[in-house]
Amino acid sequence: MRLFHARGYDAVGVAELGAELGIKPPSFYAAFGSKAGLFERTLRRYAAGEANVFARARAEGGDVATVIGRTLALAAELYPGRVYPGLGGTAGCLVLDGARNSADPEAQALADAAKREGRAAVRDFIATEAPDRADALADLVVVAMMGMSAAARDGADREKLERVAAMMDRAFRRELSGA
């Protein structure tokens, strides 16, 4: 997970994944079936843990504006962290950027499915307060998260992301309130 996260799907090889797991290629394929098979499990584990900032924000309760604001703040806190101190590479979101520019259609499809799932959760939650504008508001949140993830991958630090997250939060509140 750390390797995929730090460098993206294509840039990390099966041999290196095996070395990190302490196994050799045959054991790797016996365990995961394929490189994409491990990536699928990786995405699932990632989305089930602390990286699912929307789930964490929602667990603390509050109305839509509060939860979305918290989601953006958590992303700003999570995204700049270095995920694999040994080698290079920065964080951002594994789901949003892990398979970006990948040449493997299977990896792209897996990441796409995870993105759709995440967006649907945000959209449905927003719909509880603003059913008619839920799609547009969800797009605002998703684009903001994608931009923050990309900025983090380009070296943006926590302070910068928190400033952007605060502005995105104000933008969301303004759009939600309908003026």
Added chain:
Amino acid sequence: MRLFHARGYDAVGVAELGAELGIKPPSFYAAFGSKAGLFERTLRRYAAGEANVFARARAEGGDVATVIGRTLALAAELYPGRVYPGLGGTAGCLVLDGARNSADPEAQALADAAKREGRAAVRDFIATEAPDRADALADLVVVAMMGMSAAARDGADREKLERVAAMMDRAFRRELSGA
């Protein structure tokens, strides 16, 4: 340029680039020196053309809010276009996403330099009206553009991006006006 734009730096090989140009590898290297050499020229040509939405927006004049709003609108119009109809791949911004997750440090450095250049132009322009908040406001614009580029690469259509661009424009105006 179309190939790099559609699929990203790593996912397109020298042989394919040569085939598109009608030349074979030795002529390719005589002309460009290396794959990264062509990428550098590609980035320059891209940034000098219609893809530089900020330069286009600025050329039409207006105050900071007007120009930034126009920049976002032009990005929403440009990013969803398919750039290489023959094969797969979607648009977004070549500078922002062309070398994302690349394993080649040279390609990353070239794209990074182009991004810094673009951000500096936006920042300096914003500074003409809001010198003390120019950095934060430039970050908002850059993150918005990165998010829109990523969304376009994930299949967002023009209508969706224009909706997001309009919301980002309102966010920028609000932040610029200082409340």
Added chain:
DNA sequence: GATTTTTTATAGTGGTCGCTACAAAAAAAT
């Protein structure tokens, strides 16, 4: 038209990719 220079194509360099055949070692079952 013959000679020199430039450009090109053929073919192949070593390297890495995802993945696997095979055989040795370890574990489980009898």
Added chain:
DNA sequence: ATTTTTTTGTAGCGACCACTATAAAAAATC
């Protein structure tokens, strides 16, 4: 303790990567 099953490491599969040595073709010069 022997046999069977499972797991593992060694080695290598074909394919592709960026890149290049060499020699033939094309262009330019004389």
